[in-house]
Amino acid sequence: MSDTLHTRTPWVAFVFCAKMALGRSYSRYVQPVWCIFIAVALTEFVFIAMVMKVHKHGFTGKEQMVEVLHAFRNGQTGRPLRSTSLSNATMQSHIPLKADLDKTSSSGNTSREVQHVFFLKVHKAASSTVLNILYRFGYARSKNFVLPRKGNYIELVDHNNIIPIPSRNSYDILCNHLQIVSYPKVAKIMPQDTVYIGIVREPFERLHSSFEYYRNQLSREYLMKATGIDPFRTYIQNPMSFEPLNPIDSFTNNRMALDFGYPPGNVNGAKNVQKFLDHVDSIFDLVLVSDVFDESIILLRRRMNWTMYDVLYIPKNERVTSLNVSLQDYNRSVVDSNILRLDKILYDHFLGKLKRDILKAGETFVEEVTYFQTVRHRALEYCSKIAPPENLKFPACKWHDRFEVSNKDCWLLAQEETPFLEFLRNVQNDRLGLHYQDLPKLYDAKKMKLFRNRG
Known part of the structure; x- marks a missing residue:
């Protein structure tokens, strides 16, 4: 008509x-x-x-x-x-423009892109960078996120703890921190075709990053007890003397294993480890490794049938230390102690799996990773400019169809976890017809110069 x-x-x-x-x-x-x-x-x-x-x-x-x-x-x-x-539209508009969706078509691949995702957000393992990728992907397609009603943690995946969605809709993406992971509860709320993604990091580096963050930025009481010129060196000499009685309150004691669902009561006994690994293997479709991040992201892109545009990123929450000390200067024997034993087993297991997946990926995999790094650095350089007048254009090639990076893309790429989460809360509350509030201006082109030397 x-x-x-x-x-x-x-x-x-x-x-x-x-x-x-x-x-x-x-x-x-x-x-x-x-x-x-x-x-x-x-x-x-x-x-x-x-x-x-x-x-x-x-x-x-x-x-x-x-x-x-x-x-x-x-x-x-x-x-x-x-x-x-x-x-x-202004950067704070939550309307995914049609042009944004057009440029996400996949070159040479007619299979359908994965749109239902569970991402296990592991503490201090580059998970905030992956979170930004998932936030942007879901936002561009108006997907429903499983979001906590307040804060950035979901205590338990339960309708009482998460923002509701319109009736007859389903949740599409769950990617925020879970206080306690319950895979049956995740499966109950997510669609049956959900792809399960996790991430791990080299245990000693993750331990140091976690110590620096939770001690120096969040002032966790148990870590503040480690003193001296180099508190981390003091801590690793006898870590268990500083740890809280309840392992679930710790961000340093085998925290990766706890995030993946290992029982807290057995965390320092390392019981039934193989049974635990088999259980995790049966759940997750892909576990990324932050130490080989770009390779992990390309494996993710291929597994999800996403485009190179979808998986662009700017690193989040990078390690900042108050001391000019290289990690190589520390005694790493703590890796073999009870406090990291489970994490090391978990990490070695998934690093081995990832390496085998890379070998299976074929001869073009390394070429694709190298090309992706070039694209990412070009996008980073573009986003570092102050309000560039034209979009950054990438012509079609063997890895993707033609696409562009705009100021709006830079705004989304630059968002840290908390403001992006608040932004998505507003979007989903608005879908429910709740009170409409003006969103804060989250983007300032002048601040983009801060990202010039990152990544």
């Missing part, structure tokens, strides 16, 4: 009705006032249909009304509801 017919239907009905009213045969059945009523009713029907249409296309709150009124006023009710005024 044409745009004209969509717009004129109520008035065509009005004219037809009026003729009937004026004619002798129907004058006593059809009164002129009824004609006005019919025209108004049909007008309301068309307007409501348009509101439903914009909601289907991912518009929210005030943006729906602006788009509907614009289209209705100009007689364009039959066209796709994407007004040209939105092509220059």
